[in-house]
Amino acid sequence: MSDAVSRPPATGASEALPPGCWTQGKHPENVRLGPNTVVTDDLAFKRFHSREPDALVIGAQCTMDGVHFDLGEQGRMVIGDYCYFTNAVLLCELEVRIGSYVAIGWNSTICDTDFHPLAPAERIADALACSPLGKGRARPPILKRPVIIEDDVWIGPNATILKGVRIGAGAWIEAGSLVTRDVPPRSRVLGNPAQIVGNVER
């Protein structure tokens, strides 16, 4: 929010964005953006640590408004064409693959990792390794599984998608859902944990 260049227009009312208003051109080298794809927000790459070649590849005509690309050192993320994400947080330590025509609402989170181990003793080791005194100390193994979101998926505001989930094409993830399991194509899910509550017409 500190850089005037990346800010949206100062007044609301149907005023067009001036050219250059979007944060463009200062992406990490291993980020590739397709034609007419825009990424806003100074914080978009603040937690981008991936060292993989082509760690983040986004297709054409995408709008990534206020999205945080928080990729770990080995994180890889692919996003298709015509995707429309607003203020989503994408946490990727391994792999996140998102198809085309995917819309993700405000304040949603997608993560492919548990962040910390489950076992108490291992969590003590992890707390030590993560602490300011833990420099150079290896972290214990942490569960990671790729997240796959197929084409035409709609994900509502405040939704959360956990590791290892595959969301089938055309599925509708209702606002606030916490998705812990695979979602079949064209189904509508809701709740915590998310349950199938209906289907989406073709």
Added chain:
Amino acid sequence: MQPDRTLSWDWYPGKVPHNVVIDETAYVETTFSFYLFRSELPVGVKYGRGASTYLGTMFDVGPRGRVELGEYALVHGARIICDKEVLIGDYALISWNVVFMDTYRLPFNSGARRKELERVPGNPLRVASAEVPARPIRVERNVWIGFDACILPGITIGEGSVVGAKSVVTETVPPFTVVAGNPARVIRQVEPGDQNLSSFSGPI
């Protein structure tokens, strides 16, 4: 409020849009709340007496959208996605990251959704604006909504009710009822109590 509709305390270099009506006793923390505001109605947002909106509140209001905040309504960082009408009653307490959406903004049918997503990159504001039916949201007097809750299109929350944190409200909530969960379920009823304002500490 300054004559030029800026806020002297604002960190964001914006202005209050001309069709936002703010009572002189109301408080707006920042005009950043209006950066997605594009209502073309004569009154797009109305703040009642003593109403307030704080950092994080975002009026994502479409051209035909109208939002009304009642007297002493306290909105502490809600995302108001409105293409028709969102009414928030007197004395309502709205916590952080609450989503009010009177529209899904994108069609349910994936073919129609593709067409709209193909239009978004050509829109200078890069916002979806499909003709999706919107259903008004009504939050009645004295409602309290906990953080991260989502209120879906067409929902009414009755007077004096409480919505627990992280709830997703998919059905109308009766008056003086506590709901919680995702999807939200009725937990219990609350007593209205003595609502005579003069019994509280002194005049405002």
